Amino acid sequence: MKTQRRMTKKEVEEEKKFECHGMERDLADTLERDIVQKNPNIHWDDIADLHEAKKLLEEAVVLPMLMPEFFTGIRRPWKGVLMVGPPGTGKTMLAKAVATECGTTFFNVSSSTLTSKYRGESEKMVRLLFEMARFYAPSTIFIDEIDSLCSRRGSESEHEASRRVKSELLVQMDGITANNDEPGKVVMVLAATNFPWDIDEALRRRLEKRIYIPLPTLEGREALLKINLREVKLDPDIDLTTIARRLNGFSGRISRMSAEMHR
Template sequence: MLSSNKEEECRSMTYRRRNILYLIEKYLEENGFRSIANILQKEAKLLQDYEICDNVDLDSIYLEYLSYYKIKFGKYPQVIKKIKDPVKVTISNISKKTPPPSKKEETPQEPSSPELTDALRIIPVSHEHGDGFVKGAVRFAAIEGTIDRCDLFFLPEWRDIAESIQSTIVKKTFNVGWNDVCGNSKAVKILRESVEIPFKHPDLFTDVLKPWKSLLLHGPPGTGKTLLARITCSESLGHATFFNVSSSMVTSKWRGESEKIIKVLFQMASHYNPSIIFFDEIEGLTSKRDRISDHEASKRFKNEFLQHLDGLEETKGIFVLASTNLPWEIDAAFLRRFERKVLVQLPNVDERVKLFEKFLNDLLVKDKERLHIIAEKCEGFTGDEIRIVCKELGMKKINMVYNSPSKSASISYDDLLNLVETVEPTGGAQIEKFIEWSKKYEK
């Protein structure tokens, strides 16, 4: 009985060593070390009748080990370390002693190869609080050199992902503020509670009372969801790192690549905290998982995304802001993870008057009475549709000046009214569906 157990143990050990050798051989070939791979194949007598399965490689095994160690011990393992005093072994012929080189003859030294750990270094962002929000130049995070306290970026593939995510950090102000919003006071209130107050007065929050960590803006196209994101970015400059993430940035055609990208994104946001991650048109990434047409790779990505939004590891200092025109297409698990869901409404009459005054600028002499009459006829218009009407009126004046330079170009409120009557509003037909949906989730 004992002998059979020993034989089985030896057999399993042999299989394990053989599989490890095959994995090493494939890794060497994929990274360009073909001569070393051929030597290993001959020395280990590896047969060509076997090949590695498509879902197994050394990189994935290494990353799974890092994740397991992090969950179990709360930190990443130290796989290699630099030798402080390396011992150099030289073989010399005692009978034939070569004279030492003269001082004049300097032996050329080969350029030292970079250390394996010289992959990436993340310089933390300086979030210095001033008297108000910074509107000018701000020092942002930069990725360069070697990595600091983040073992996930050790491999070259992680470094490439981090460099691509680096490009999503917004480094400029859009010159807009909370005063530029017409209406939607509820959305503005929640955004300021989530972004402005925690950064300016962190002492108001405790371990029990924490600021909002996620917000979903939904509503018809053109109501100002992206404008609210721009204002949030401008108002948070100097206090937080703003990641503007698109669907194309976090999706890839390669197997397992999308999961790596979303993981690195949240790791970088955690390192640069406080951070804001903005997902525009998020329904493309968070659609329902029970659809028959949904691919296995898409389900794996969504599961990874859910883990980072609200998983075992708590994400501190990260605020997730998202916008969508199709909230009913989002999976229920993602909806649960958004703490607040706010409907971005259509402007009312008074707000439409303010929008006309803003977009018309100096095209017409301001007449609030006439503007109020026109605004009443714009029921169901979105803010963007009002902007387009005013732009069309401005282009009409430009064409008049261009075609008849000698004549004075003049436009009137009647021209504006005629343009308004030619526009078919899109928001009015959709807003009822959004209001009905929001009753289920909004507080």
């Protein structure tokens, strides 16, 4: 008689797959294909400058994930974190670095992912997203450009479907707060926006911790140029400090474009 080989912990984790049936299976497959990343593989060192933002994210998200026994009662972790700042300053990179440092499953969500032309499907996708996050917990849900998904309710131009999606998102965020007391089942919500004043007030209240992600400093712009040019052989006469000084007021995305021009 053949003896069955006991599966290793790693093999069990690899086999772990979110299960549901019927039409929801197709929606779940869409979510897993488009937004789930097991290991974003972005570290703090891959992000230039932003030392204060990294420190705040470590205190608000990373430490509560790594040492949950110390963050109970009055020291409980924040319900959610909202990163605010100009475009191209590294908000998405910071969210991926948080997921990597914590060893969590990363859900990279945009408004287009959760939008469907069929009535009721968008709300189902929001619910499935949070169910999957609890299943793969510990997890990090990152909602980019959250103002486009959760603008203020009650305006004349607001569609009924949009209001239902916002209501479902608020309900699910309250639900993960209640479940975060279970060890190993923590789900953290990170969000990013360029227009915090456009976000619905009820959602803004749930994103308790707000972190400003500023434009890069001179040191940061020079570091960004070096990161983007590290695989390029430069002429000895090129002075990256001078180029970085001329890029004052520009974001990391512009620094990358400048690096591309010097290739």
